[in-house]
Amino acid sequence: GEDVEQSLFLSVREGDSSVINCTYTDSSSTYLYWYKQEPGAGLQLLTYIFSNMDMKQDQRLTVLLNKKDKHLSLRIADTQTGDSAIYFCAEAGGGNKLTFGTGTQLKVEL
Amino acid sequence: DAGVIQSPRHEVTEMGQEVTLRCKPISGHNSLFWYRQTMMRGLELLIYFNNNVPIDDSGMPEDRFSAKMPNASFSTLKIQPSEPRDSAVYFCASSFDGREETQYFGPGTRLLVL
Numbered sequence: 067g068e069d070v071e072q073s074l075f076l077s078v079r080e081g082d083s084s085v086i087n088c089t090y091t092d093s094s095s096t097y098l099y100w101y102k103q104e105p106g107a108g109l110q111l112l113t114y115i116f117s118n119m120d121m122k123q124d125q126r127l128t129v130l131l132n133k134k135d136k137h138l139s140l141r142i143a144d145t146q147t148g149d150s151a152i153y154f155c156a157e158a159g160g161g162n163k164l165t166f167g168t169g170t171q172l173k174v175e176l
Numbered sequence: 177d178a179g180v181i182q183s184p185r186h187e188v189t190e191m192g193q194e195v196t197l198r199c200k201p202i203s204g205h206n207s208l209f210w211y212r213q214t215m216m217r218g219l220e221l222l223i224y225f226n227n228n229v230p231i232d233d234s235g236m237p238e239d240r241f242s243a244k245m246p247n248a249s250f251s252t253l254k255i256q257p258s259e260p261r262d263s264a265v266y267f268c269a270s271s272f273d274g275r276e277e278t279q280y281f282g283p284g285t286r287l288l289v290l
Binding site for chain 2: 162
């Protein structure tokens with residue numbers, strides 16, 4: 067079945083760039099997503115990328131997709147304390163279901 | 177749009193009691209998902225509906241859990257009888273069958289079973 071993996075923790079200094087990585091196994095994935103979950107809140111969609119793209123930029127966010135290696139990354143430029151949260155990648159492999167990764171907890175230090 | 181609405185936001189109950197969680201999806205969305213989130217197991221898909229019909233309930237833990245979607249604007253997840261290991265945050269999400277399957281999440285119901 068589908069499997070999505072992420073590292074559990076990432077710590078960066080305020081103002082630095084953060085790069086959160088994700089690997090997936092389903093080669094038929096059509097869309098890949100990044101969600102953000104702040105403490106005590108639900109998951110909020112940050113951005114998504116179609117599988118025929120290799121990059122998407124949205125303000126401070128850059129998504130890179132390496133379809134050959136089934137690797138997805140989210141880069142946050144000029145990371146702020148408000149970016150501290152858990153970040154989930156997810157893939158849509160068909161049907162309506164999304165398969166979510168385990169989440170990466172990003173801690174931004176002053 | 178109000179987004180996905182869930183109620184209650186918090187629920188504390190005693191073991192053995194029935195718990196009913198409610199969800200109102202975003203108007204116009206035709207798929208609805210119930211997830212459970214715990215520290216140990218992360219985010220798990222319990223069941224999802226498409227056009228009010230349950231499509232995949234393979235994630236429902238056991239017979240104590242049941243879900244219904246009587247119409248396009250309302251769904252319930254019921255646990256009867258509840259157990260302490262059911263303590264978790266339960267999320268409802270909805271999406272529209274389109275070119276991409278972006279799911280929009282509600283704020284969650286934090287359930288504590290004593």
